[in-house]
Amino acid sequence: MMMTSFIFDVDGTLTNAREAIDPVFEKFMHEFVENNTCYICTGSDRPKTLEQVGEKLTNKFELTFHCSGNHIFKGNQEYGKTNWQLSKEQYKFLEDALDSIDYPEKTGNHIEQRIGTANFSICGRNATLEQRSRCSKWESTHQARQSISEEFNRLFGKDTEALVAGETSIDIFKLGHNKGQTLEYITDDVVFFGDKCFPGGNDWDIAKQSNVFYQIDHGWQQTFEILRKQYHNH
């Protein structure tokens, strides 16, 4: 009989974006992860995952895929990483794109080079939760990320890929090194939970290859509800 593995995105799926996991859900997840084969797959980096999900719970997962699977951990041990950086031309393109966006509250640290991936944020990674929330509201009507990522992919798509991610940003990586690469490490049937499971979203490549996927539109509470109702005592 084929076994099932569960893969979870973090921001918008296990937690509110850039916030810590809810304590009641955390307790439930400790038990769920002990009783099932579970993985984390996030666009975010390792320090942010530990900050939000907590070190104890994070390390209980079979493997944790940070930076869209470009930085992998087994417990506290590094398991693998991709060496890739934005080229000078790509960095310049992003700087110009930032200048061209008519958004009033730019807080700094807009282009973050992570391990095997880069993140381009409209409000900047220095933004407070309130500033992020204003940016996310602005972005829902302006959709600047859509046009910037399309143009980026038109110019650099031969070997690089940009995808709309999270609430304020774009994740960028070597072509094919998106979250879909996670599945190379898993032979079980896969149930995936993510909040960007649509073409152009950073969960799409993994979602479309999973046996079952859940598009999470209503935050971690929806993930909690699905797990309780459909997979408890799985």
Ligand code: M1P
């Ligand atoms: O995990 C989802 C995304 O979370 C952040 O995006 P944002 O700050 O725009 O909400 C980023 O860490 C991004 O890389 C990540 O994919």
